[in-house]
Amino acid sequence: MARRRYRSKLRQRPFRLSIRVVESSTDTAQQTILTPRPGRRIRFIRTKLLQDSSEGRFLWELYFGDAPNMITGPNKSVDILAVPDSGATATRVYQRGQGPRGQRNEVLSGRWRGFAPTNPHKIIIEYIEER
Amino acid sequence: MIQEQTDGRHLWELYLGTGVDITTDPAKAIAILDIPNDGEAATRTFLRDEGPRGERDEVLSGRWLGTPPTTVHKIIIEYTEES
Numbered sequence: 001m002a003r004r005r006y007r008s009k010l011r012q013r014p015f016r017l018s019i020r021v022v023e024s025s026t027d028t029a030q031q032t033i034l035t036p037r038p039g040r041r042i043r044f045i046r047t048k049l050l051q052d053s054s055e056g057r058f059l060w061e062l063y064f065g066d067a068p069n070m071i072t073g074p075n076k077s078v079d080i081l082a083v084p085d086s087g088a089t090a091t092r093v094y095q096r097g098q099g100p101r102g103q104r105n106e107v108l109s110g111r112w113r114g115f116a117p118t119n120p121h122k123i124i125i126e127y128i129e130e131r
Numbered sequence: 132m133i134q135e136q137t138d139g140r141h142l143w144e145l146y147l148g149t150g151v152d153i154t155t156d157p158a159k160a161i162a163i164l165d166i167p168n169d170g171e172a173a174t175r176t177f178l179r180d181e182g183p184r185g186e187r188d189e190v191l192s193g194r195w196l197g198t199p200p201t202t203v204h205k206i207i208i209e210y211t212e213e214s
Contacts, residue, residue, distance in 0.1 A: 015181045021153050021160040046175070050163055052142060052197060086140060088165040093175055122142075122163050122196075 015096055017045065018127055023120035024049070024060070024110060030068050034108040034125050042108055044099040045126040048090040049083050052119060058083050059113040060121075062091070064102040069111055076102075080113065083121065093126075101130065132164050133171040133205040141166050142196040143204075145174065147185040152194055163196060166204065184213070 025031040036042045042064070049060055061070040062078040070077050078100050079091045094100070102108065110123065132143055144153035145161045153160050161183050164172040177183070185191065193206065 017177075017181060017183055018158065019160045019162075019183060020157050021163070022157070048162070050142060050165055088163075096178075096181065124160065124163055 016128055018129065020125045020127075022123045022125070024117075024123055025112070026116050026118055026120055028112045028114070028116045030066060031110050032066060032107045033110045033123055034127065036102070036105060036107070036129050039104060040129040040131060041104050041106065042102040043097075043128045043130050044078055044091075044094060044101070044108070045128065046091055046093045047079075047081075047126070048088060048124040049081050050088040050122040050124075051083050051086060051117070052122065054086040055117045055119060056085050058115065058117050058121075061109075061111045061113050063109055063111075064100065064106050066107055066109055070113075078108075099127075132166055132173070133207075134166050134169060134200070134202075135205060136202045137169050138200040138202050139168050141198065141200050141204075143172075144192075144194045144196050146192055146194075147183065147189055149190060149192060153196075 020034060022033050034042060047062060060081045060083060063070045064076040065073055067073050081089045083089050143164045143166060146153045147159040148156060150156050150159065162174045166172045
């Protein structure tokens with residue numbers, strides 16, 4: 001007797017990737033880099049940070065919420081990126097449904113740790129918005 | 132993106148549409164590639180149905196950010212077309 005093929009009746013939601021490019025601040029204060037649409041949550045996928053002109057190595061905090069720094073709310077941390085001189089770096093890529101997720105209406109923030117560069121860096125954020 | 136002849140480090144914007152640069156419509160951004168001297172760079176690979184998708188008839192654009200190179204670079208694009 002042939003084995004019946006199992007087919008789930010659950011339909012997967014479409015994956016609508018969004019990408020934004022923003023410029024970093026040039027101080028060590030918290031910077032809101034992404035705000036979800038009203039009533040939505042940010043599901044983080046990946047962020048890349050690029051240094052355009054040679055300026056040395058810098059560390060950059062990435063976290064949810066609008067706290068002044070990453071250690072204020074350790075459970076909202078996403079990553080700390082080390083940007084090399086004249087280089088680029090990125091977080092890892094999270095698979096569908098597996099990335100850190102913010103609260104409803106919660107922003108994504110970045111902050112230079114220790115010293116800030118004098119030139120803005122390019123930030124590329126990949127994410128999806130969820131209800 | 133591949134740099135064939137020594138030409139220094141350059142940044143290259145990749146986005147959908149015909150905006151003059153990647154910041155014209157931030158919602159159409161795809162990536163900024165950092166091409167090292169005598170080197171190459173690539174975007175990440177997107178899984179099936181998870182990559183950025185353009186509108187119907189919308190083009191894919193590239194642009195040198197800041198200083199362009201003096202020699203041409205090779206661009207290899209992998210994509211699917213959807214109806």
